[in-house]
Amino acid sequence: MLLFYTGRSQSKLLNGGGSDEWNREHVWAKSHGGFGTAKGEGTDLHHLRPTDTTVNSSRSNLDFDNGGIPHKEAKGNFSDTDSWEPRDEVKGDTARMLFYMALRYEGDEGELDLELNDKVENGSNPFHGKVSVLLEWHSMDPVDERERRRNNLIFEEYQGNRNPFIDHPEWAEMIW
Numbered sequence: 001m002l003l004f005y006t007g008r009s010q011s012k013l014l015n016g017g018g019s020d021e022w023n024r025e026h027v028w029a030k031s032h033g034g035f036g037t038a039k040g041e042g043t044d045l046h047h048l049r050p051t052d053t054t055v056n057s058s059r060s061n062l063d064f065d066n067g068g069i070p071h072k073e074a075k076g077n078f079s080d081t082d083s084w085e086p087r088d089e090v091k092g093d094t095a096r097m098l099f100y101m102a103l104r105y106e107g108d109e110g111e112l113d114l115e116l117n118d119k120v121e122n123g124s125n126p127f128h129g130k131v132s133v134l135l136e137w138h139s140m141d142p143v144d145e146r147e148r149r150r151n152n153l154i155f156e157e158y159q160g161n162r163n164p165f166i167d168h169p170e171w172a173e174m175i176w
Helices: 053-059 088-104 131-140 145-158 170-175
Strands: 022-026 048-052 083-085 115-117 127-129
Touching: 022 053, 048 053, 088 115, 088 127, 088 131, 088 170, 115 131, 127 131, 131 170
Parallel strands: 115 127
Antiparallel strands: 022 048
16 A cells, blocks of 8 residues: 555555554544544544554644645655644645545534635634635646546445546635
8 A cells, every 4th residue: 555645655454553664643633623533533434544654643634724834754745833834745635635535524413514714723623624725636636547446446345425626626716
């Protein structure tokens, strides 16, 4: 498998919490709303990705924005005290995952009402930012075949639903 932020290929068997192992990254940070790993927001495959454990820890619950200092282990990723910038190859993927989460989880069925906003440091509120930057990333890193295959697999084999921003990228600008 390819780890999301590093792009490093790694055996699926090296899963855990140790150095150079991988774990599950909630791209919409769990603490942004406090949904944990319960069914629904916490287990939705459209925003879960494998990441290096130490890189996942560095990203923590930071909002997304441009800038910061280069990450030592994850080349092309940057962070500062309030934000994380992923490598160019996954910027659009990141944006489309957050667009999906904000659209899918509206609080209608007992889940949280997740919303995008245009700021960082959202704390434990069910908000994620920075939407203006996410729209830029969405445009600069268009949907690729890997995203399409993953979207199809999640639909056909696991959840029975799709990320509409992979199928219809134009909807992001229409909504936000």
